[in-house]
Amino acid sequence: MNMKYLIALFLFAASYSCNTPDKSSIEKWKDEIVDTEQSFTQMAADSGLQKAFLHFAAEDAVLMRNNNLVIGKKAIAERFKNQSTASNEASLTWEPDFVDVSESGDLGYTYGSYTYSYMDSSGSKIENKGIFHTVWKRQTDGNWLFVWD
Secondary structure, three states, X not given: OOHHHHHHHHHHHHHHHXXXXXXXXXXXXXXXXXXHHXXXXXXXXXXXXXXXXXXXXXXXXXXXXXXXXXXXXXXXHHHHHOOOOOOOOOEEEEEEEEXXXXXXXXXXXXXXXXXXXXXXXXXXXXXXXXXXXXXXXXXXXXXXXXXXX
């Protein structure tokens, strides 16, 4: 076999193995995203939906609500400010059923079930259940913020 061919093959294999993360890195990133989801949920319960969503939103985050896009952190803040239910009367709980992350470790996503509850104007508790899907992006400081919810 040609020596140049063997050297090229070796260099390709070496560079490929350097660029492919091991399973432990991917699992670590998945765990980081799950931990971020849990912190997000806890902050929503403790401090209210608005504070939690704004804390975990990237500047260019997008929410899709009622078939409408809310684009950017400022628009998200305005949407919460104009919501009809007070944050202390509403609760949102969720837990990811699935998480995955890119091999580069810069993007990940989760999905699972959520329950949104609030009191209507007559004092009756309204409960909506559904499925969520969140896209997470690792920031330059290493933290995960959502870019799509």
